[in-house]
Amino acid sequence: MPVDLLKKHPTILIKPAARLRDAAAAMTKSGLGIALVVGPRRRLLGVVTDIDIRRALLGKGSLEASVSGAMNRRPVTVPVGSSREALSEVFRRTSHAYIPVVDGAGTLKGSPRSSTTSPSRPAIRTGWSSWPAARASACFR
Numbered sequence: 001m002p003v004d005l006l007k008k009h010p011t012i013l014i015k016p017a018a019r020l021r022d023a024a025a026a027m028t029k030s031g032l033g034i035a036l037v038v039g040p041r042r043r044l045l046g047v048v049t050d051i052d053i054r055r056a057l058l059g060k061g062s063l064e065a066s067v068s069g070a071m072n073r074r075p076v077t078v079p080v081g082s083s084r085e086a087l088s089e090v091f092r093r094t095s096h097a098y099i100p101v102v103d104g105a106g107t108l109k110g111s112p113r114s115s116t117t118s119p120s121r122p123a124i125r126t127g128w129s130s131w132p133a134a135r136a137s138a139c140f141r
Contacts, residue, residue, distance in 0.1 A: 006108075009030035009032060011025075011026040011029050011030055011035075012026055012030050012034065012035050012036055013036050013038050013042070013108075014026055014036070014037055014038070014067060015037070015039075016037050016039065016046075016066065016068040016071075017066060017068070018037075018066070018067045019063065019064050019065065019066065019067065020048075020053050020056060020057075020063045020065050020066075020067055020070060021063040021064065022067070023048045023067045023070075024050070024063070027049075027050055032098070033049060033050050033097070034047060034048070034050075034097070034098050035047065035049075036100060037068070037071050038108055042107050042108045043105065043106050043107050043108070044075070044100050044102050044106055044107070045073065046068075046071035046073040046074075046075060047071060047075040048072070049072075053070060055070065056069065056070035075099075075100060076094055076096055077100045078100075079101070079102065079104070080101055080102070080103050080109050082101070087099075099111060
């Protein structure tokens with residue numbers, strides 16, 4: 001049965017004014033290691049991962065700093081309606097675990113996930129549903 005992770009983990013959607021502490025809490029709560037920074041009408045503004053937070057802190061940042069300073073403002077995305085083959089190619093080409101699905105206006109519509117937890121039966125999860133696919137590794141940048 002398909003699982004809508006945006007419904008299951010709404011905390012991964014954060015505002016650009018959120019603090020790094022808020023992003024870290026959202027990632028910890030969801031267990032996904034990523035937060036999607038959205039503006040009005042769920043327009044995707046960027047993504048922040050645990051490594052982005054570590055980089056910010058190592059660069060003398062603070063957990064109280066705005067997430068907008070640490071987020072990736074140009075994440076890899078795929079358009080709504082992308083084929084399974086196109087998604088597989090993006091996952092193969094990148095080292096991303098999650099890739100946001102956006103419409104022509106940049107509005108967040110979902111986020112496929114590449115899963116390699118079982119090498120004998122890896123799956124690509126897109127639109128938050130799952131299907132078998134060739135081994136792909138995955139996340140953002």
